[in-house]
Amino acid sequence: MTELLVGTKKGLFVLEGTAGQPFEVTSRAFAGEPVEFATRDPRTGRTLACVTSAFYGPKVFYTDDVAGEWEQAEGLALPDEAEKPLERLWSVVPGEEDGLVYAGGAPGVLFESHDGGETWKLNDAFWAQPTRPDWSPGEGGMCMHSIATWPGDPSRIALAISAVGVWLSDDGGQTWRHGNKGLYPRYMPEEARADTIDLCVHNMHRAPTRPERLFMQFHGGVYRSDDAGESWTSIADGLPSDFGFPMVLDPEDADSAYVIPLVADMDRTTPEGRARVYETRDAGDSWIERGDGLPSNDAYLTILRQAFCGEGAGPTMGLYFGATSGDVFGSGDAGKTWFTAATKLPPVHSVRVA
Amino acid sequence: MAFVRLRAPLSELAGGRRELELDGATVAEVLQALEREHPDVKGWILDERGAIREHINVFVNKEYGREETALRPGDRVHILPAISGG
Numbered sequence: 001m002t003e004l005l006v007g008t009k010k011g012l013f014v015l016e017g018t019a020g021q022p023f024e025v026t027s028r029a030f031a032g033e034p035v036e037f038a039t040r041d042p043r044t045g046r047t048l049a050c051v052t053s054a055f056y057g058p059k060v061f062y063t064d065d066v067a068g069e070w071e072q073a074e075g076l077a078l079p080d081e082a083e084k085p086l087e088r089l090w091s092v093v094p095g096e097e098d099g100l101v102y103a104g105g106a107p108g109v110l111f112e113s114h115d116g117g118e119t120w121k122l123n124d125a126f127w128a129q130p131t132r133p134d135w136s137p138g139e140g141g142m143c144m145h146s147i148a149t150w151p152g153d154p155s156r157i158a159l160a161i162s163a164v165g166v167w168l169s170d171d172g173g174q175t176w177r178h179g180n181k182g183l184y185p186r187y188m189p190e191e192a193r194a195d196t197i198d199l200c201v202h203n204m205h206r207a208p209t210r211p212e213r214l215f216m217q218f219h220g221g222v223y224r225s226d227d228a229g230e231s232w233t234s235i236a237d238g239l240p241s242d243f244g245f246p247m248v249l250d251p252e253d254a255d256s257a258y259v260i261p262l263v264a265d266m267d268r269t270t271p272e273g274r275a276r277v278y279e280t281r282d283a284g285d286s287w288i289e290r291g292d293g294l295p296s297n298d299a300y301l302t303i304l305r306q307a308f309c310g311e312g313a314g315p316t317m318g319l320y321f322g323a324t325s326g327d328v329f330g331s332g333d334a335g336k337t338w339f340t341a342a343t344k345l346p347p348v349h350s351v352r353v354a
Numbered sequence: 355m356a357f358v359r360l361r362a363p364l365s366e367l368a369g370g371r372r373e374l375e376l377d378g379a380t381v382a383e384v385l386q387a388l389e390r391e392h393p394d395v396k397g398w399i400l401d402e403r404g405a406i407r408e409h410i411n412v413f414v415n416k417e418y419g420r421e422e423t424a425l426r427p428g429d430r431v432h433i434l435p436a437i438s439g440g
């Protein structure tokens with residue numbers, strides 16, 4: 001039995017089912033409110049949800065029972081000198097120490113919790129970056145969506161922000177530096193491409209078994225880094241489009257990555273009306289189209305950056321993604337075949353296996 | 355004293371109360387008093403800078419109010435979500 005946490009424009013839906021068959025909605029929380037992201041901390045079983053009410057502002061809630069009561073976390077606020085309040089929370093990621101959890105939000109901010117997500121504190125060093133006044137948001141705001149920890153080493157962290165590129169720390173977040181070498185922002189004027197920090201990363205993941213390797217979906221580009229995010233090499237050849245948002249890795253195969261290409265930034269839908277996932281097992285040297293069981297006609301789907309996830313590893317790895325159409329699709333064989341897990345949900349913002 | 359009127363979910367955060375009598379010479383002061391009396395409300399109406407959130411409407415009796423709007427004894431302060439969204 002697989003349990004999915006599906007964040008939508010109108011609340012959090014918990015789905016349960018078995019790969020190959022439709023899933024059931026077993027509970028719903030935050031009815032009517034946008035849930036940007038929800039995940040379960042595997043160390044504690046606690047579920048955390050980022051809820052950005054249009055009226056009441058962004059909050060993190062946590063619970064040990066997704067069908068029960070939720071508690072509001074404290075401390076997710078910007079300092080007094082901020083020109084605007086905290087806009088949105090995009091991601092929650094368990095850290096590499098007991099109780100340590102990170103949250104990323106807009107405008108380009110990192111929060112840390114040392115009690116499993118109950119209380120939070122802004123990462124002051126990142127807030128105080130001297131170039132911050134020059135940072136530019138992407139269409140979805142200046143969102144910190146990717147927080148890549150280093151297995152077993154809490155000192156090493158990589159962050160990615162739309163549109164302020166990659167940031168690296170080797171001291172647990174006390175100091176930060178760029179990790180943008182090799183990224184090519186063709187949406188910028190040619191004269192500005194070499195020096196700009198307006199780098200619109202859409203997603204970034206670290207390979208757990210080879211942590212110096214990261215994969216990235218860029219705003220027009222798919223990249224790999226083999227030096228812990230210092231520099232990046234294009235691996236987009238072989239894809240129908242290098243534009244897209246989400247990305248998943250097989251956690252036991254450092255040469256693996258899955259992406260879901262969209263046409264382009266001006267047409268953020270699946271190409272030719274066909275939903276297709278692309279898989280590499282050779283670190284991006286080649287890509288395999290995976291779509292057996294996915295919609296192949298008149299399917300103009302948009303899959304957002306947090307709406308794709310994996311479960312397990314290897315040939316029986318589960319893969320699940322949701323679209324803004326309200327459909328959720330799954331695979332129980334690492335992408336070889338697919339099934340429809342749910343339809344007619346509100347627009348899907350995020351999907352994670354609980 | 356002004357009467358602050360709340361709807362769900364704010365009333366739930368205020369101990370289930372839909373109307374509270376609170377001290378304050380301005381809208382901001384009564385909302386701060388509300389936060390002191392019911393800390394769970396903190397961050398829901400006023401943001402971390404003390405400003406009324408963009409999509410919250412505050413009425414003083416039948417007129418729109420802002421943080422600095424002066425209050426007289428007996429005024430009713432209505433806290434409502436804006437008519438917006440999708």
